[in-house]
Amino acid sequence: MALINLLFFPGFTFLFMCALFFEWLDRRIIARFQERVGPPWFQPLADFIKLLAKEDIVPSGAHAKAAALLPMFSLTAVLTAGLYVPVGNVVTASFEGDLIVVLFLLSLPALGYFLAGWTSVGVYSLIGGHRSLLQYFSYEVPFLMAVASPAILSGSWRIASIAAYQSQTTWGALMQPLGFILAIIGLIGKLKRDPLDIPKAKSEVVAGSLTDFSGRKIALWHLSIYIQTVVGIFLLVNLFLGGSSHQSLFVALPIFGLKALGILILLSMISVLYARLRIDQLANLGWRVLAPLALIQLLVTIWSGG
Amino acid sequence: MRCLESIAYLFPRIWRTLARGPQTVAYPLSPIDLPAGYRGRVHIRAELCRGCGLCVRDCPAFGLELEREDRETFRLIYHPDRCAYCGQCEESCNFGAIYLDNDFVHGTFNREALIEVLVDRKRTNK
Amino acid sequence: MNRITVPIGPQHPLLKEPMAFQLTVEGESVIESTLRLGYVHRGIERLCQERTYVQNIHLVERVCGICSHVHTTTYCQGVEALLGLEVPLRGLYLRTLLCELERIHSHLLWLGVLARNIGFDTIFMYAWRDREIVLDIMEDLSGGRVSHAVNVIGGVRIDLTEEHRDTILSQLDLLDKQVAHLLGIVEHERSLKARTQNIGHLSLEDVRRYCVVGPVARASGLNVDLRRDRPPPPYDRLTFTVPVHEDGDVWARTWVRMRETVESVRLCRQILTLLPDGPVAARARRRVPAGEVISRSEAPRGEVIYYIRSDGSDIPARVKIRTPTLTSLITLPTQLEGVNMADVSVVLAGVDLCIACADR
Numbered sequence: 001m002a003l004i005n006l007l008f009f010p011g012f013t014f015l016f017m018c019a020l021f022f023e024w025l026d027r028r029i030i031a032r033f034q035e036r037v038g039p040p041w042f043q044p045l046a047d048f049i050k051l052l053a054k055e056d057i058v059p060s061g062a063h064a065k066a067a068a069l070l071p072m073f074s075l076t077a078v079l080t081a082g083l084y085v086p087v088g089n090v091v092t093a094s095f096e097g098d099l100i101v102v103l104f105l106l107s108l109p110a111l112g113y114f115l116a117g118w119t120s121v122g123v124y125s126l127i128g129g130h131r132s133l134l135q136y137f138s139y140e141v142p143f144l145m146a147v148a149s150p151a152i153l154s155g156s157w158r159i160a161s162i163a164a165y166q167s168q169t170t171w172g173a174l175m176q177p178l179g180f181i182l183a184i185i186g187l188i189g190k191l192k193r194d195p196l197d198i199p200k201a202k203s204e205v206v207a208g209s210l211t212d213f214s215g216r217k218i219a220l221w222h223l224s225i226y227i228q229t230v231v232g233i234f235l236l237v238n239l240f241l242g243g244s245s246h247q248s249l250f251v252a253l254p255i256f257g258l259k260a261l262g263i264l265i266l267l268s269m270i271s272v273l274y275a276r277l278r279i280d281q282l283a284n285l286g287w288r289v290l291a292p293l294a295l296i297q298l299l300v301t302i303w304s305g306g
Numbered sequence: 307m308r309c310l311e312s313i314a315y316l317f318p319r320i321w322r323t324l325a326r327g328p329q330t331v332a333y334p335l336s337p338i339d340l341p342a343g344y345r346g347r348v349h350i351r352a353e354l355c356r357g358c359g360l361c362v363r364d365c366p367a368f369g370l371e372l373e374r375e376d377r378e379t380f381r382l383i384y385h386p387d388r389c390a391y392c393g394q395c396e397e398s399c400n401f402g403a404i405y406l407d408n409d410f411v412h413g414t415f416n417r418e419a420l421i422e423v424l425v426d427r428k429r430t431n432k
Numbered sequence: 433m434n435r436i437t438v439p440i441g442p443q444h445p446l447l448k449e450p451m452a453f454q455l456t457v458e459g460e461s462v463i464e465s466t467l468r469l470g471y472v473h474r475g476i477e478r479l480c481q482e483r484t485y486v487q488n489i490h491l492v493e494r495v496c497g498i499c500s501h502v503h504t505t506t507y508c509q510g511v512e513a514l515l516g517l518e519v520p521l522r523g524l525y526l527r528t529l530l531c532e533l534e535r536i537h538s539h540l541l542w543l544g545v546l547a548r549n550i551g552f553d554t555i556f557m558y559a560w561r562d563r564e565i566v567l568d569i570m571e572d573l574s575g576g577r578v579s580h581a582v583n584v585i586g587g588v589r590i591d592l593t594e595e596h597r598d599t600i601l602s603q604l605d606l607l608d609k610q611v612a613h614l615l616g617i618v619e620h621e622r623s624l625k626a627r628t629q630n631i632g633h634l635s636l637e638d639v640r641r642y643c644v645v646g647p648v649a650r651a652s653g654l655n656v657d658l659r660r661d662r663p664p665p666p667y668d669r670l671t672f673t674v675p676v677h678e679d680g681d682v683w684a685r686t687w688v689r690m691r692e693t694v695e696s697v698r699l700c701r702q703i704l705t706l707l708p709d710g711p712v713a714a715r716a717r718r719r720v721p722a723g724e725v726i727s728r729s730e731a732p733r734g735e736v737i738y739y740i741r742s743d744g745s746d747i748p749a750r751v752k753i754r755t756p757t758l759t760s761l762i763t764l765p766t767q768l769e770g771v772n773m774a775d776v777s778v779v780l781a782g783v784d785l786c787i788a789c790a791d792r
Binding site: 034269273 | 313316317320323324326327328329330332
């Protein structure tokens with residue numbers, strides 16, 4: 001049973017399918033917002049297979065082993081994080097404090113991304129790597145403080161308990177709207193989506209850290225970013241939208257899916273509505289606006305809850 | 307307040323756009339409506355052509371070629387692969403013989419296959 | 433801090449046409465930039481000396497892929513002056529109508545490029561979608577989306593029926609609405625302003641020193657527009673304002689261009705309502721009398737200058753083209769000094785480079 005959980009539902013296969021589906025949906029929604037048609041449903045899978053089949057080039061001077069290991073490292077981190085995030089009423093592994101493990105695992109790809117830029121030879125990769133690190137410092141603190149609030153409110157650091165607490169009282173997003181907004185912004189920064197796609201801004205640094213990657217490696221990178229999207233969205237559903245703890249899986253899962261879709265549409269909408277920020281503007285926003293707000297949110301939560 | 311003003315333009319429009327649906331035309335699969343005056347392939351009313359060669363002289367892309375033996379024996383040859391679809395030949399023709407239609411798709415792997423003899427005038431026996 | 437050299441171009445996602453930059457970057461700020469041009473040099477000026485005056489109309493149309501019509505207009509204007517030819521008024525009006533439509537098309541295209549460079553794909557899509565309206569009008573009118581081939585020496589080739597005029601007027605109504613909407617976004621959208629304000633600043637002195645023309649000059653407070661200062665025939669009967677902004681940054685240029693688009697729509701309407709009757713073209717001789725002429729007109733990017741010298745044959749002895757992009761290119765090192773790496777794309781978009789024009 002544990003093995004099935006690990007490999008199929010809600011483990012790797014499920015996450016993989018979700019990643020492809022969310023990627024397609026995301027691109028489709030954005031396209032529709034912009035008067036375009038968008039890709040057909042099999043496009044993410046086709047892209048993935050095509051990239052797997054393509055020639056794998058490592059530029060001379062780049063660190064070949066690092067280039068091979070880093071995408072796997074990121075993918076491993078986000079897949080592992082996926083194990084501790086409940087989907088519907090199912091969770092592969094759960095223990096007191098798993099929220100902290102998930103947060104840690106979700107921030108590992110940022111490190112991998114930075115190292116990927118650092119070990120490449122291109123200047124675009126180098127700049128992209130630097131930017132990803134700067135961006136990490138800007139969004140991570142408010143994000144952590146924002147997701148800590150529901151945990152403090154429910155008195156547990158276990159994701160499933162937080163979700164369960166919220167399904168008995170009200171959603172975290174209603175109790176802590178500020179925290180929810182901060183967490184969404186943090187998630188956008190984490191996923192390097194528009195408008196915070198600063199490290200991979202196409203018109204500035206081509207593709208950031210991933211400029212020199214090709215073939216299988218870029219396929220794994222893309223996969224890890226999309227699985228990170230899925231896990232991040234699932235995490236926010238659990239922390240702020242009360243998860244879904246209905247007895248029957250067939251009721252719990254659609255409810256959970258709808259909530260996840262809601263967050264995905266929100267993310268797509270934000271990426272349509274804003275221009276990309278500059279890195280210093282993001283740092284300003286992160287430290288002058290988001291971090292104090294998150295701190296206030298955290299203090300209010302502690303004061304009122306405890 | 308300024309924040310609201312900031313998204314007041316784009317926010318309603320994205321939802322309107324979503325409701326209206328995409329505006330893309332799946333071109334090779336669905337037809338496009340080209341205006342009748344769209345400049346495409348060169349045609350000729352061969353009976354009006356007198357072989358004066360003005361179109362050949364004015365063509366900026368050397369897409370027309372006149373092989374002339376004498377006043378009444380000539381061939382006007384059209385090379386669509388060189389044609390710039392500017393319509394200068396139509397403009398230059400004093401007899402209204404040349405006209406353009408709106409057919410502009412002539413993809414091929416063989417350039418020779420495109421070449422067309424517009425006028426092939428043989429000496430008429432008197 | 434280490435200095436690194438970042439190459440931008442000849443191929444780079446932010447460039448739509450080939451040109452090369454070497455940016456010396458310290459951290460994220462640009463210390464120095466060098467520019468290399470000539471990747472799309474096609475030898476058009478020399479080629480003009482090989483072709484007849486008539487063939488050259490279509491050759492100079494291909495100098496630029498965006499402002500193609502204004503190049504032929506300036507060229508024909510020059511040749512007509514050499515011939516001493518009086519162009520019928522209706523021909524001039526139709527010529528100007530296409531000039532103004534082309535300005536709308538160029539500015540909307542430019543807005544899309546700017547939006548793309550600051551990662552604002554939605555505006556990119558919307559601006560280009562609205563540009564399709566203009567392209568449709570032009571396609572109906574001339575038979576081509578970008579290469580109109582409308583001008584002949586002595587006038588234009590196209591004519592307009594009454595109902596066609598009404599169709600265009602109704603399309604202009606729609607366009608007016610959409611352009612007003614885009615102007616609203618430019619004036620109010622904060623993330624767009626955050627990325628474009630106080631960037632690529634050019635002072636009025638710099639503008640004068642580098643002889644910058646067009647919207648870039650007007651955005652720095654230099655109130656210059658050939659259409660108003662030396663109005664060629666139909667413009668002296670039309671009313672329009674020339675938008676000028678004092679700020680001199682990329683946002684000011686955006687604002688100036690979008691205001692100009694609004695004005696152009698107005699101008700198109702006036703032209704269509706005032707359109708006089710009569711022939712559209714006068715007949716021109718093929719041999720042009722010896723002499724030389726300088727012909728100027730206000731292109732979407734600024735003033736285009738043609739110098740044409742004739743030796744009495746049907747082939748020009750010299751055609752020299754000065755495009756507005758050249759003046760903007762010279763200012764780039766000044767504008768790029770000290771800007772953030774991320775703003776390089778904004779600065780490059782801001783001056784609206786047309787490399788094909790500059791290289792010819």
